[in-house]
Amino acid sequence: MELVAGSYEQVLFGFTVHRGPARSGHQETWTPVADFTHHGHTASLSAMASNSRYVVTGSKDETIHIYDMKRKVEHGALVHHTGTVTCLKFYGSRHLISGxxxxxxxxxxxxxWECLKIMKAHRGHVTSLSIHPSGKLALSVGTDKTLRTWNLVEGRSAFIKNIKQNAHIVEWSPSGQKYIVVVLNKVDVYHLDTASVSGTITNGKRVSAVTFLSDSVLAVAGDEEVVRFFDCDSLMCLCEFRAHENRVKDMVSFKVPDHHVLVTASNDGFIKMWTLTRDKKDPPSLLCEVNTGARLTCLAVWLDRATEEKASLPPVAEPCPDQPKTIKKESSVTVEEETSEPNSEKSDVTDSKQPTKGKSPATAKKRKMANVSEKKRKKKM
Known part of the structure; x- marks a missing residue:
């Protein structure tokens, strides 16, 4: 497990989280350990996303950088956009969508890492996008005051809805039955079947980050130190807690055995991990925290879940060669070959095998031909 955060100072931070066994009468210990810092961008970082292999970062320098988290190396950069990269979303291990x-x-x-499709999405900036859990639809909002639905199968716009103001966040619920659109300090809740607003959540200050904790519970952070949990059906605030000393810039939630975890990053430089209660009505407990000393802007959590992601892919999708394939082979060299990494590794393996497989049959054949020639020569004499 790796916490990765970007900052205004152009630096990318990585922290490995070690989970220790629970002592008698105490909860399990989580310890973040500094893993790397990288200064790859030439402007502040603005967006991040992760899948089971990579973390990608977008920046005001108009580039997207790719980091191979298993090898802990920078994999390259994508330079198609001509403006600040505002949003990045992975779907499974096969596709990345950027705005x-x-x-x-x-x-x-x-x-x-090839561009498959380019869509002119908005007349202004693309401010946020979200992919439906099925991978067939996406939503985007922009500064042209529109909410757009995209058919990702055909790569075209499916529906355009005019909204009164510029929205800056859009997010699908885990089931895909509802989605939210954020305008300033208001969160409009939409239901997919009606495509209309079923209710509005009002936060204290401008909303800076949201994440669904379940299909009906939404975590909301604003330009303040407090994080609030709202019920999307009743629109009531379930609980709130002081998470940081400055505004919260990004949040990520995920589940691991025995824990439902919320991670928050703030301008105060801290990344904090919280364990949530089952009903979300009580404030979460702090698992661990780490101070980067920088003004954080975006956050991602990298989990090595290659096997889980491949199991969740549709049957028609092929497994990504970037992930180790589940082939029953004993040799560790063969396993390395199955991970599609730079050709130098594959050629090294191939070269090491050629001398043993290639020379001995050829040598035996030459000896046999030499013996036959020798016998013929002796008969003539």
Whole structure:
């Protein structure tokens, strides 16, 4: 497990989280340990996303950088956009979708890192996008005061809805039955079957980050130190707690055995991990925290879940070669070959095998031909 955060200072921070066994009468210990810092961008970082292999970062320098988290190396950069990269979303291990201030949405092959489709999404900036759990639809909002639905199968716009103001966040619920659109300090809840607002959640200050904790519970952070949990059906605040000393910039939630975890990042430089209660009505407990000393802007959590992601892919989708394939082979060299990494590794393996497989049959054949020639020569004499 790795916490990865970007900052205004252009630096990317990585922390490995170690889970220790629970002592008698105490809860399990979580310890973040500094893993890396990287200064790859030339402007502040603005967006991040992760899948089971990679973390990608977007920046005001108009580039997207790719980091291979298993090898802990920078994998390259994508330079198609001509504006600040505002949003990045992975779907499974095969596709990445990016949006930027140039009004474009790009669909990338996360296997070959090629741009598969470019869509002119908004007349202004693309401010946020979200992919439906099925992978067939996406939503985007922009500074042209529109909410757009995208058919990702055909790569075209499916529906356009005019909204009164510029929205800056859009997010699907885990089931895909509802979605939320954020305008300033208001969160409009939409139901998919009606495509209309079923209710509005009002936060104290401008909303800076949201994440669904379940299909009906939404975590909301604003330009303040407090995080609130809201029920999307009753629109009531379930609980609130002081998470940081400055405004919360990003949040990520995920589940691991025995824990439902919320991670928060703030301008105060801290990344904090919280364990949630079952009904979400009580404030969460702090698992661990780490101070980066920088003004954080975006956050991602990398979990090595290759096997789980491949199991959840539709049957028609092929497993991404970037992940180790589940082939029953004993040799560790063969397993390395099955992970599609740079060709140098594959050629090394191939070269090491050629001398043993290639020379001995050829040598035996030459000896046999030499013996036959020798016998013929002796008969003539």
């Amino acid at each position: 930027a201030e140039d009004g474009l949405i790009c669909v990338w092959d996360a296997k070959k």
